[in-house]
Amino acid sequence: MKKIGIIALALFMQNIYAQANRFVYQVTMKPDAANKTDIKTENAYLDISAEKSMFYSENRLKRDSIMQRSFQTNGGRGISFNRDQMEGLRSIINYSIEKDKTNQKTFFKDRIGRDNYSYEEDRPLSWKILPETTKIGEYKVQKAETDFGGRKWTAWFTTDLPYQDGPYKFTGLPGLIVKVEDAQGEYSFDLMKNYKIADFPTMNQFGNTIKVKRADYLKQQEKYRTDPMSFMSQQGGGFSQTRIGGSGIASPRSGGGGGGRGGNQNPAEMRKRMEDRIKEEAKNNSNPIELK
Template identity: 30%
Template sequence: MKWTKLFKTSIFFFLILISFNLHAQKYRVYYDISYKTDSLANEHKNKKMILDVNNNNNNNNNNNNNITRFYSYELYRSDSTLISNEKLGKLTMNKSMDYEFMTIKKANQISKIHRVFYDIYELQEEQPTFNWNILSETKKINGLTCQKATLDYKGRKWEAWFTLALPYNEGPYIFNGLPGLIISIYDMKKDYIFNMSGLAKDYQEIYADDKGLKSIKINKKQFEKIFIDYYNDPYKEVKAGRIMMNFKNDKGEKITPNWNEVTKYKQDEIKSNNNPIELSEAVKYPKN
Protein backbone atom coordinates (compact mmCIF):
# COMPACT_ATOMS: atom_id res chain seq x y z
CA MET A 1 0.00 0.00 0.00
CA LYS A 2 2.83 2.41 0.87
CA TRP A 3 4.63 1.68 -2.41
CA THR A 4 1.41 2.32 -4.36
CA LYS A 5 1.04 5.68 -2.64
CA LEU A 6 4.67 6.55 -3.31
CA PHE A 7 4.32 5.60 -6.99
CA LYS A 8 1.22 7.76 -7.37
CA THR A 9 2.97 10.68 -5.65
CA SER A 10 6.03 10.33 -7.91
CA ILE A 11 3.83 10.28 -11.02
CA PHE A 12 2.00 13.34 -9.68
CA PHE A 13 5.21 15.38 -9.41
CA PHE A 14 6.42 14.08 -12.78
CA LEU A 15 3.24 15.34 -14.42
CA ILE A 16 3.72 18.66 -12.67
CA LEU A 17 7.20 18.98 -14.17
CA ILE A 18 6.19 18.26 -17.76
CA SER A 19 3.14 20.55 -17.62
CA PHE A 20 4.47 23.38 -15.46
CA ASN A 21 5.73 26.51 -17.21
CA LEU A 22 9.30 26.89 -15.91
CA HIS A 23 9.11 30.59 -16.60
CA ALA A 24 5.88 31.04 -14.67
CA GLN A 25 5.59 34.40 -12.98
CA LYS A 26 2.76 33.27 -10.73
CA TYR A 27 2.51 29.94 -8.97
CA ARG A 28 1.16 28.27 -5.82
CA VAL A 29 2.99 25.69 -3.71
CA TYR A 30 1.35 23.53 -1.06
CA TYR A 31 3.29 22.49 2.06
CA ASP A 32 2.57 20.25 5.02
CA ILE A 33 4.02 21.36 8.37
CA SER A 34 4.74 19.16 11.36
CA TYR A 35 5.79 21.22 14.38
CA LYS A 36 6.15 21.61 18.14
CA THR A 37 5.45 24.91 19.83
CA ASP A 38 6.22 23.05 23.07
CA SER A 39 9.66 21.46 22.76
CA LEU A 40 8.78 18.93 25.49
CA ALA A 41 5.63 17.69 23.74
CA ASN A 42 5.56 14.04 22.70
CA GLU A 43 3.65 14.64 19.48
CA HIS A 44 3.80 17.13 16.65
CA LYS A 45 0.97 19.35 15.49
CA ASN A 46 0.15 19.32 11.78
CA LYS A 47 -1.00 22.05 9.43
CA LYS A 48 -1.45 22.56 5.70
CA MET A 49 0.02 25.75 4.25
CA ILE A 50 0.02 27.62 0.93
CA LEU A 51 2.82 29.60 -0.67
CA ASP A 52 1.60 32.07 -3.32
CA VAL A 53 4.31 33.67 -5.46
CA ASN A 54 3.55 36.54 -7.83
CA ASN A 55 6.65 37.81 -9.63
CA ASN A 56 5.58 40.33 -12.23
CA ASN A 57 9.20 40.97 -13.15
CA ASN A 58 11.78 38.33 -12.26
CA ASN A 59 14.59 40.67 -13.33
CA ASN A 60 13.70 43.27 -10.72
CA ASN A 61 13.49 41.96 -7.18
CA ASN A 62 12.62 45.43 -5.91
CA ASN A 63 9.48 45.64 -8.01
CA ASN A 64 6.69 46.56 -5.60
CA ASN A 65 4.30 44.35 -7.55
CA ASN A 66 6.30 41.24 -6.58
CA ILE A 67 4.67 39.64 -3.57
CA THR A 68 4.90 36.28 -1.82
CA ARG A 69 2.39 35.06 0.77
CA PHE A 70 2.69 32.05 3.06
CA TYR A 71 -0.50 31.27 4.95
CA SER A 72 -2.64 28.42 6.24
CA TYR A 73 -5.01 26.41 4.09
CA GLU A 74 -7.71 26.99 6.70
CA LEU A 75 -7.34 30.74 6.26
CA TYR A 76 -7.56 30.27 2.49
CA ARG A 77 -10.81 28.29 2.81
CA SER A 78 -12.26 30.83 5.23
CA ASP A 79 -11.33 33.80 3.06
CA SER A 80 -12.79 32.06 0.00
CA THR A 81 -16.11 31.62 1.82
CA LEU A 82 -16.10 35.19 3.12
CA ILE A 83 -15.48 36.73 -0.30
CA SER A 84 -17.96 34.40 -2.02
CA ASN A 85 -20.65 35.26 0.54
CA GLU A 86 -19.89 38.95 0.15
CA LYS A 87 -20.63 38.73 -3.58
CA LEU A 88 -23.94 37.00 -2.79
CA GLY A 89 -24.84 39.52 -0.10
CA LYS A 90 -24.56 36.90 2.63
CA LEU A 91 -23.06 37.36 6.09
CA THR A 92 -20.15 35.11 7.09
CA MET A 93 -20.60 34.05 10.71
CA ASN A 94 -17.21 32.46 11.34
CA LYS A 95 -13.89 33.83 10.07
CA SER A 96 -10.73 31.79 10.55
CA MET A 97 -8.13 33.35 12.84
CA ASP A 98 -5.40 30.90 11.86
CA TYR A 99 -2.52 33.30 11.19
CA GLU A 100 0.17 30.99 12.54
CA PHE A 101 3.35 31.08 10.39
CA MET A 102 1.82 33.63 8.03
CA THR A 103 4.32 35.86 6.22
CA ILE A 104 4.07 38.38 3.38
CA LYS A 105 7.19 39.27 1.40
CA LYS A 106 7.27 42.36 -0.79
CA ALA A 107 10.44 43.78 -2.35
CA ASN A 108 13.04 43.66 0.47
CA GLN A 109 10.51 43.73 3.30
CA ILE A 110 8.87 40.86 5.12
CA SER A 111 5.79 41.04 7.32
CA LYS A 112 5.21 38.37 9.96
CA ILE A 113 1.60 38.08 11.06
CA HIS A 114 0.82 37.33 14.72
CA ARG A 115 -2.45 36.99 16.58
CA VAL A 116 -2.84 37.88 20.24
CA PHE A 117 -6.35 37.05 21.37
CA TYR A 118 -8.51 38.75 18.68
CA ASP A 119 -5.97 41.34 17.58
CA ILE A 120 -3.87 40.79 14.43
CA TYR A 121 -0.39 42.32 14.35
CA GLU A 122 2.03 42.76 11.47
CA LEU A 123 5.70 42.75 12.46
CA GLN A 124 7.65 44.38 9.64
CA GLU A 125 11.31 43.55 9.09
CA GLU A 126 13.88 43.60 6.32
CA GLN A 127 14.06 40.38 4.32
CA PRO A 128 17.06 38.46 5.70
CA THR A 129 19.89 37.23 3.50
CA PHE A 130 20.45 33.54 4.22
CA ASN A 131 23.99 32.18 4.21
CA TRP A 132 23.20 28.80 2.67
CA ASN A 133 25.84 26.09 2.48
CA ILE A 134 25.01 24.21 -0.73
CA LEU A 135 26.34 20.64 -0.77
CA SER A 136 26.83 18.14 -3.59
CA GLU A 137 24.64 15.46 -1.94
CA THR A 138 21.43 14.64 -3.81
CA LYS A 139 18.45 12.37 -3.35
CA LYS A 140 15.04 11.72 -4.88
CA ILE A 141 11.98 13.16 -3.14
CA ASN A 142 8.67 12.19 -4.74
CA GLY A 143 10.35 11.66 -8.08
CA LEU A 144 12.26 14.95 -8.03
CA THR A 145 16.07 15.09 -7.88
CA CYS A 146 16.86 17.32 -4.92
CA GLN A 147 20.11 18.79 -3.64
CA LYS A 148 21.06 19.39 -0.03
CA ALA A 149 21.75 22.74 1.65
CA THR A 150 22.29 23.66 5.28
CA LEU A 151 21.72 26.85 7.22
CA ASP A 152 22.28 28.25 10.72
CA TYR A 153 19.58 30.79 11.44
CA LYS A 154 18.35 32.35 14.68
CA GLY A 155 19.17 29.48 17.00
CA ARG A 156 18.38 26.54 14.74
CA LYS A 157 20.40 24.42 12.33
CA TRP A 158 18.40 23.70 9.18
CA GLU A 159 18.68 21.09 6.46
CA ALA A 160 16.96 21.86 3.17
CA TRP A 161 16.41 19.96 -0.07
CA PHE A 162 15.77 21.98 -3.22
CA THR A 163 15.31 21.02 -6.86
CA LEU A 164 16.88 22.66 -9.90
CA ALA A 165 14.00 21.19 -11.93
CA LEU A 166 11.89 24.06 -10.55
CA PRO A 167 14.30 27.03 -10.72
CA TYR A 168 12.49 29.30 -8.28
CA ASN A 169 14.38 30.69 -5.30
CA GLU A 170 11.42 30.49 -2.92
CA GLY A 171 10.42 28.18 -0.08
CA PRO A 172 8.12 27.91 2.92
CA TYR A 173 7.84 30.53 5.66
CA ILE A 174 10.59 33.16 5.14
CA PHE A 175 13.11 30.77 3.57
CA ASN A 176 14.40 31.57 0.08
CA GLY A 177 17.59 32.27 -1.85
CA LEU A 178 18.45 28.79 -3.14
CA PRO A 179 18.75 28.17 -6.91
CA GLY A 180 15.65 25.98 -6.90
CA LEU A 181 12.35 25.59 -5.09
CA ILE A 182 12.67 24.21 -1.54
CA ILE A 183 10.91 20.84 -1.49
CA SER A 184 11.73 19.93 2.12
CA ILE A 185 13.30 21.78 5.05
CA TYR A 186 13.57 20.91 8.74
CA ASP A 187 15.60 21.87 11.78
CA MET A 188 17.94 19.23 13.15
CA LYS A 189 15.82 18.75 16.29
CA LYS A 190 12.84 18.07 14.01
CA ASP A 191 10.75 20.63 15.90
CA TYR A 192 9.73 22.17 12.56
CA ILE A 193 9.36 20.13 9.36
CA PHE A 194 8.11 21.55 6.04
CA ASN A 195 7.39 19.23 3.10
CA MET A 196 6.01 20.25 -0.28
CA SER A 197 2.81 18.40 -1.19
CA GLY A 198 1.68 20.06 -4.40
CA LEU A 199 2.28 22.73 -7.02
CA ALA A 200 0.06 24.70 -9.38
CA LYS A 201 0.80 27.31 -12.02
CA ASP A 202 -1.23 30.47 -11.67
CA TYR A 203 -3.93 30.82 -9.03
CA GLN A 204 -6.87 32.99 -8.06
CA GLU A 205 -5.99 35.63 -5.48
CA ILE A 206 -8.45 35.36 -2.58
CA TYR A 207 -7.32 37.39 0.42
CA ALA A 208 -9.75 38.77 2.98
CA ASP A 209 -7.09 41.19 4.23
CA ASP A 210 -7.66 43.04 0.96
CA LYS A 211 -11.31 43.46 2.00
CA GLY A 212 -10.82 45.64 5.06
CA LEU A 213 -9.56 43.08 7.56
CA LYS A 214 -6.45 45.06 8.45
CA SER A 215 -3.64 44.24 10.85
CA ILE A 216 -1.89 46.56 13.28
CA LYS A 217 1.65 47.36 12.11
CA ILE A 218 4.28 47.07 14.84
CA ASN A 219 8.06 47.00 15.28
CA LYS A 220 10.19 44.55 17.28
CA LYS A 221 10.07 46.59 20.50
CA GLN A 222 6.29 46.85 20.33
CA PHE A 223 6.08 43.13 19.54
CA GLU A 224 7.88 42.24 22.78
CA LYS A 225 5.68 44.60 24.85
CA ILE A 226 2.44 43.24 23.38
CA PHE A 227 3.34 39.65 24.25
CA ILE A 228 4.63 40.52 27.73
CA ASP A 229 1.48 42.56 28.48
CA TYR A 230 -0.68 39.68 27.30
CA TYR A 231 1.25 37.26 29.49
CA ASN A 232 0.90 39.50 32.56
CA ASP A 233 -2.87 39.81 32.19
CA PRO A 234 -4.22 37.46 29.49
CA TYR A 235 -7.87 38.07 30.42
CA LYS A 236 -7.70 41.86 30.71
CA GLU A 237 -10.18 42.46 27.87
CA VAL A 238 -12.57 39.79 29.19
CA LYS A 239 -12.58 41.20 32.74
CA ALA A 240 -13.22 44.69 31.34
CA GLY A 241 -16.22 43.37 29.40
CA ARG A 242 -14.81 44.32 25.99
CA ILE A 243 -14.63 40.66 24.90
CA MET A 244 -17.17 37.99 25.80
CA MET A 245 -15.92 34.61 27.00
CA ASN A 246 -17.89 31.92 28.79
CA PHE A 247 -16.38 29.85 31.58
CA LYS A 248 -18.15 26.65 32.63
CA ASN A 249 -17.83 24.13 35.44
CA ASP A 250 -17.79 20.33 35.09
CA LYS A 251 -21.59 20.33 34.79
CA GLY A 252 -21.50 22.73 31.85
CA GLU A 253 -22.89 25.58 33.91
CA LYS A 254 -21.65 29.14 33.34
CA ILE A 255 -19.54 30.45 36.19
CA THR A 256 -17.47 33.47 37.14
CA PRO A 257 -13.91 32.11 37.23
CA ASN A 258 -11.26 32.57 39.84
CA TRP A 259 -9.19 35.03 37.82
CA ASN A 260 -5.97 34.24 39.67
CA GLU A 261 -6.33 30.53 38.91
CA VAL A 262 -7.22 30.86 35.22
CA THR A 263 -4.49 33.49 34.75
CA LYS A 264 -1.86 31.21 36.28
CA TYR A 265 -3.03 28.33 34.08
CA LYS A 266 -2.87 30.51 30.97
CA GLN A 267 0.59 31.81 31.89
CA ASP A 268 1.90 28.26 32.27
CA GLU A 269 0.44 27.42 28.86
CA ILE A 270 2.07 30.46 27.24
CA LYS A 271 5.46 29.61 28.71
CA SER A 272 5.31 25.96 27.68
CA ASN A 273 4.48 26.97 24.09
CA ASN A 274 7.47 29.29 23.72
CA ASN A 275 9.44 27.27 21.16
CA PRO A 276 9.18 29.51 18.08
CA ILE A 277 10.57 28.67 14.67
CA GLU A 278 13.06 31.53 15.12
CA LEU A 279 14.35 30.20 18.44
CA SER A 280 16.58 33.12 19.38
CA GLU A 281 13.54 35.41 19.07
CA ALA A 282 11.59 33.60 21.83
CA VAL A 283 9.86 36.07 24.11
CA LYS A 284 11.58 36.36 27.50
CA TYR A 285 8.64 36.08 29.87
CA PRO A 286 8.92 37.11 33.55
CA LYS A 287 9.96 34.46 36.06
CA ASN A 288 7.11 33.87 38.50
Protein backbone atom coordinates in the same frame (compact mmCIF):
# COMPACT_ATOMS: atom_id res chain seq x y z
CA MET B 1 -5.88 36.65 -39.36
CA LYS B 2 -2.22 36.87 -38.44
CA LYS B 3 -2.88 40.00 -36.37
CA ILE B 4 -5.75 38.30 -34.55
CA GLY B 5 -3.50 35.34 -33.83
CA ILE B 6 -0.81 37.60 -32.34
CA ILE B 7 -3.40 39.37 -30.14
CA ALA B 8 -4.81 36.03 -28.98
CA LEU B 9 -1.32 34.78 -28.14
CA ALA B 10 -0.54 37.98 -26.22
CA LEU B 11 -3.76 37.67 -24.20
CA PHE B 12 -2.98 34.01 -23.51
CA MET B 13 0.53 34.84 -22.27
CA GLN B 14 -0.83 37.71 -20.17
CA ASN B 15 -3.28 35.32 -18.54
CA ILE B 16 -0.52 32.79 -17.84
CA TYR B 17 1.67 35.36 -16.12
CA ALA B 18 -1.28 36.82 -14.21
CA GLN B 19 -1.73 33.46 -12.52
CA ALA B 20 0.04 32.38 -9.36
CA ASN B 21 1.36 28.99 -8.39
CA ARG B 22 0.27 27.39 -5.10
CA PHE B 23 2.70 25.04 -3.39
CA VAL B 24 1.20 22.91 -0.62
CA TYR B 25 3.54 22.05 2.24
CA GLN B 26 2.95 19.59 5.05
CA VAL B 27 4.16 21.28 8.23
CA THR B 28 5.15 18.99 11.10
CA MET B 29 5.66 20.61 14.51
CA LYS B 30 6.44 19.78 18.14
CA PRO B 31 5.07 22.97 19.69
CA ASP B 32 4.97 21.87 23.37
CA ALA B 33 8.41 22.14 24.96
CA ALA B 34 7.32 19.89 27.84
CA ASN B 35 5.90 17.17 25.59
CA LYS B 36 7.99 16.46 22.50
CA THR B 37 5.87 13.37 21.74
CA ASP B 38 2.95 15.68 20.90
CA ILE B 39 3.39 16.07 17.14
CA LYS B 40 1.10 18.41 15.20
CA THR B 41 0.71 18.29 11.43
CA GLU B 42 -1.17 20.63 9.12
CA ASN B 43 -0.97 21.96 5.59
CA ALA B 44 0.18 25.42 4.60
CA TYR B 45 0.18 27.25 1.26
CA LEU B 46 3.00 29.09 -0.45
CA ASP B 47 1.43 31.17 -3.23
CA ILE B 48 3.99 32.60 -5.66
CA SER B 49 3.73 35.17 -8.44
CA ALA B 50 6.41 37.20 -10.22
CA GLU B 51 6.05 40.10 -7.74
CA LYS B 52 5.45 38.44 -4.37
CA SER B 53 4.72 35.30 -2.40
CA MET B 54 2.52 34.52 0.60
CA PHE B 55 2.82 31.69 3.14
CA TYR B 56 -0.13 30.90 5.41
CA SER B 57 -2.19 28.09 6.89
CA GLU B 58 -4.70 26.15 4.80
CA ASN B 59 -7.05 26.25 7.80
CA ARG B 60 -6.70 30.04 7.93
CA LEU B 61 -8.09 30.27 4.41
CA LYS B 62 -10.96 27.91 5.28
CA ARG B 63 -11.79 29.87 8.45
CA ASP B 64 -11.70 33.17 6.57
CA SER B 65 -14.08 31.76 3.95
CA ILE B 66 -16.57 30.63 6.61
CA MET B 67 -16.42 33.94 8.45
CA GLN B 68 -16.79 35.95 5.25
CA ARG B 69 -19.87 33.95 4.21
CA SER B 70 -21.34 34.39 7.68
CA PHE B 71 -20.71 38.15 7.59
CA GLN B 72 -22.39 38.43 4.18
CA THR B 73 -25.31 36.23 5.25
CA ASN B 74 -25.94 38.47 8.26
CA GLY B 75 -25.95 41.57 6.08
CA GLY B 76 -22.75 42.92 7.62
CA ARG B 77 -24.25 43.02 11.13
CA GLY B 78 -21.72 40.62 12.63
CA ILE B 79 -20.34 37.12 12.50
CA SER B 80 -22.08 33.97 13.68
CA PHE B 81 -20.73 30.51 13.02
CA ASN B 82 -20.76 26.97 14.34
CA ARG B 83 -18.23 26.62 17.17
CA ASP B 84 -17.56 22.93 16.46
CA GLN B 85 -16.90 23.66 12.79
CA MET B 86 -14.36 26.35 13.68
CA GLU B 87 -12.74 24.18 16.36
CA GLY B 88 -11.99 21.64 13.63
CA LEU B 89 -10.05 24.34 11.77
CA ARG B 90 -7.83 25.42 14.65
CA SER B 91 -4.28 26.11 13.55
CA ILE B 92 -0.87 26.54 15.11
CA ILE B 93 0.16 28.57 12.06
CA ASN B 94 -1.69 31.77 12.95
CA TYR B 95 0.89 33.98 11.26
CA SER B 96 1.38 34.75 7.57
CA ILE B 97 4.56 35.63 5.68
CA GLU B 98 4.66 37.91 2.66
CA LYS B 99 7.78 38.31 0.53
CA ASP B 100 8.16 41.35 -1.72
CA LYS B 101 10.32 40.02 -4.54
CA THR B 102 10.87 43.41 -6.17
CA ASN B 103 12.41 44.97 -3.04
CA GLN B 104 13.73 41.73 -1.51
CA LYS B 105 11.82 42.25 1.74
CA THR B 106 10.03 39.77 4.00
CA PHE B 107 7.07 40.76 6.19
CA PHE B 108 5.69 38.77 9.12
CA LYS B 109 2.05 39.26 10.16
CA ASP B 110 0.26 37.91 13.22
CA ARG B 111 -2.72 38.70 15.44
CA ILE B 112 -2.31 39.60 19.08
CA GLY B 113 -5.66 40.15 20.82
CA ARG B 114 -7.83 42.46 18.74
CA ASP B 115 -5.07 43.75 16.50
CA ASN B 116 -2.89 42.54 13.63
CA TYR B 117 0.83 43.17 13.99
CA SER B 118 3.24 43.44 11.07
CA TYR B 119 7.02 43.72 11.04
CA GLU B 120 9.74 43.57 8.42
CA GLU B 121 12.22 40.73 8.98
CA ASP B 122 15.56 42.32 9.81
CA ARG B 123 17.84 39.24 9.77
CA PRO B 124 19.13 38.18 6.33
CA LEU B 125 19.45 34.45 5.69
CA SER B 126 22.99 33.25 5.02
CA TRP B 127 23.04 29.87 3.27
CA LYS B 128 25.87 27.37 2.88
CA ILE B 129 25.20 25.41 -0.32
CA LEU B 130 26.64 21.90 -0.20
CA PRO B 131 27.51 19.59 -3.13
CA GLU B 132 25.26 16.76 -1.91
CA THR B 133 22.28 15.97 -4.16
CA THR B 134 19.44 13.46 -4.07
CA LYS B 135 15.90 13.10 -5.31
CA ILE B 136 12.74 13.95 -3.38
CA GLY B 137 9.62 12.85 -5.20
CA GLU B 138 10.00 13.93 -8.82
CA TYR B 139 12.57 16.63 -8.11
CA LYS B 140 16.34 16.51 -8.13
CA VAL B 141 17.40 18.50 -5.05
CA GLN B 142 20.58 19.92 -3.55
CA LYS B 143 21.45 20.41 0.11
CA ALA B 144 21.92 23.74 1.89
CA GLU B 145 22.27 24.79 5.53
CA THR B 146 21.62 27.93 7.54
CA ASP B 147 21.29 29.15 11.13
CA PHE B 148 18.15 31.15 11.78
CA GLY B 149 16.00 32.01 14.78
CA GLY B 150 18.12 29.97 17.18
CA ARG B 151 17.91 26.78 15.11
CA LYS B 152 20.17 25.07 12.59
CA TRP B 153 18.24 24.28 9.40
CA THR B 154 18.88 21.87 6.53
CA ALA B 155 17.11 22.57 3.26
CA TRP B 156 16.82 20.71 -0.02
CA PHE B 157 16.12 22.91 -3.03
CA THR B 158 15.42 22.21 -6.69
CA THR B 159 16.18 24.15 -9.85
CA ASP B 160 13.61 22.05 -11.73
CA LEU B 161 11.05 24.77 -10.96
CA PRO B 162 11.53 28.46 -11.93
CA TYR B 163 11.20 29.84 -8.39
CA GLN B 164 13.70 31.00 -5.78
CA ASP B 165 11.53 30.79 -2.69
CA GLY B 166 10.42 28.52 0.12
CA PRO B 167 8.04 28.08 3.05
CA TYR B 168 8.00 30.34 6.10
CA LYS B 169 10.74 33.01 5.91
CA PHE B 170 13.12 30.76 3.97
CA THR B 171 14.33 32.27 0.73
CA GLY B 172 17.57 33.19 -1.04
CA LEU B 173 18.52 29.84 -2.56
CA PRO B 174 18.89 29.38 -6.36
CA GLY B 175 15.73 27.28 -6.51
CA LEU B 176 12.52 26.30 -4.71
CA ILE B 177 12.87 24.67 -1.30
CA VAL B 178 11.27 21.22 -1.42
CA LYS B 179 12.09 20.29 2.17
CA VAL B 180 13.51 22.16 5.17
CA GLU B 181 13.94 20.80 8.70
CA ASP B 182 15.67 21.93 11.89
CA ALA B 183 18.46 19.85 13.45
CA GLN B 184 16.29 18.72 16.39
CA GLY B 185 13.54 17.47 14.09
CA GLU B 186 11.01 19.71 15.83
CA TYR B 187 9.88 21.63 12.73
CA SER B 188 9.80 20.50 9.11
CA PHE B 189 8.21 21.69 5.88
CA ASP B 190 7.70 19.15 3.10
CA LEU B 191 6.39 20.00 -0.37
CA MET B 192 3.40 17.79 -1.22
CA LYS B 193 1.99 19.19 -4.47
CA ASN B 194 1.49 22.35 -6.51
CA TYR B 195 -1.08 23.80 -8.90
CA LYS B 196 -2.04 27.09 -10.51
CA ILE B 197 -4.49 29.54 -8.94
CA ALA B 198 -6.18 32.53 -10.57
CA ASP B 199 -4.97 35.02 -7.97
CA PHE B 200 -3.90 35.46 -4.36
CA PRO B 201 -6.74 35.08 -1.85
CA THR B 202 -7.97 38.11 0.09
CA MET B 203 -7.29 37.52 3.77
CA ASN B 204 -9.72 38.82 6.38
CA GLN B 205 -8.03 41.54 8.43
CA PHE B 206 -10.46 42.09 11.30
CA GLY B 207 -9.23 44.76 13.66
CA ASN B 208 -6.40 47.24 13.17
CA THR B 209 -3.01 46.63 11.60
CA ILE B 210 -0.08 47.88 13.66
CA LYS B 211 3.34 48.25 12.04
CA VAL B 212 6.17 47.64 14.53
CA LYS B 213 9.80 46.60 14.72
CA ARG B 214 10.42 42.89 15.27
CA ALA B 215 11.75 43.50 18.81
CA ASP B 216 8.57 45.40 19.73
CA TYR B 217 6.38 42.62 18.34
CA LEU B 218 8.22 40.11 20.56
CA LYS B 219 7.62 42.34 23.60
CA GLN B 220 3.90 42.53 22.81
CA GLN B 221 3.76 38.78 22.29
CA GLU B 222 5.30 38.17 25.71
CA LYS B 223 2.92 40.66 27.32
CA TYR B 224 -0.01 38.85 25.69
CA ARG B 225 1.12 35.57 27.24
CA THR B 226 1.32 37.04 30.76
CA ASP B 227 -1.61 39.48 30.64
CA PRO B 228 -3.89 38.50 27.75
CA MET B 229 -6.95 40.39 28.94
CA SER B 230 -5.20 43.75 28.57
CA PHE B 231 -5.34 43.12 24.79
CA MET B 232 -9.11 42.71 24.78
CA SER B 233 -9.84 46.39 25.39
CA GLN B 234 -10.34 48.96 22.62
CA GLN B 235 -6.80 50.22 23.16
CA GLY B 236 -5.23 46.82 22.51
CA GLY B 237 -2.07 46.20 24.52
CA GLY B 238 -1.40 49.85 25.24
CA PHE B 239 1.24 50.03 22.50
CA SER B 240 1.83 53.26 20.62
CA GLN B 241 -0.10 52.33 17.50
CA THR B 242 0.15 53.15 13.83
CA ARG B 243 -3.26 52.09 12.56
CA ILE B 244 -4.02 51.22 8.96
CA GLY B 245 -7.76 50.95 8.37
CA GLY B 246 -9.42 48.09 10.17
CA SER B 247 -13.01 47.32 11.00
CA GLY B 248 -12.61 46.91 14.74
CA ILE B 249 -14.27 43.49 14.67
CA ALA B 250 -12.70 40.99 17.07
CA SER B 251 -11.80 37.64 15.59
CA PRO B 252 -10.81 34.38 17.32
CA ARG B 253 -7.01 34.03 17.25
CA SER B 254 -6.97 30.36 16.33
CA GLY B 255 -10.45 29.56 15.16
CA GLY B 256 -12.17 28.80 18.46
CA GLY B 257 -14.82 30.78 20.29
CA GLY B 258 -17.51 33.02 18.87
CA GLY B 259 -20.69 32.13 17.17
CA GLY B 260 -24.10 31.84 18.56
CA ARG B 261 -23.34 30.52 22.06
CA GLY B 262 -22.79 32.01 25.46
CA GLY B 263 -25.14 34.95 25.06
CA ASN B 264 -26.33 34.59 28.67
CA GLN B 265 -22.96 33.88 30.24
CA ASN B 266 -21.71 36.00 33.10
CA PRO B 267 -19.10 38.51 31.77
CA ALA B 268 -16.68 37.60 34.57
CA GLU B 269 -16.99 33.91 33.71
CA MET B 270 -16.44 34.62 30.03
CA ARG B 271 -13.36 36.70 30.85
CA LYS B 272 -11.93 33.95 33.08
CA ARG B 273 -12.64 31.29 30.45
CA MET B 274 -10.95 33.33 27.73
CA GLU B 275 -7.94 34.03 29.92
CA ASP B 276 -7.56 30.34 30.82
CA ARG B 277 -7.83 29.36 27.15
CA ILE B 278 -5.15 31.85 26.08
CA LYS B 279 -2.77 30.72 28.83
CA GLU B 280 -3.36 27.08 27.91
CA GLU B 281 -2.58 27.91 24.27
CA ALA B 282 0.65 29.61 25.37
CA LYS B 283 1.64 26.51 27.37
CA ASN B 284 0.88 24.21 24.41
CA ASN B 285 2.94 26.47 22.12
CA SER B 286 5.97 26.87 24.37
CA ASN B 287 8.43 25.60 21.72
CA PRO B 288 8.14 28.23 18.94
CA ILE B 289 9.75 27.89 15.54
CA GLU B 290 12.05 30.80 16.40
CA LEU B 291 13.85 30.40 19.74
CA LYS B 292 15.48 33.81 19.55
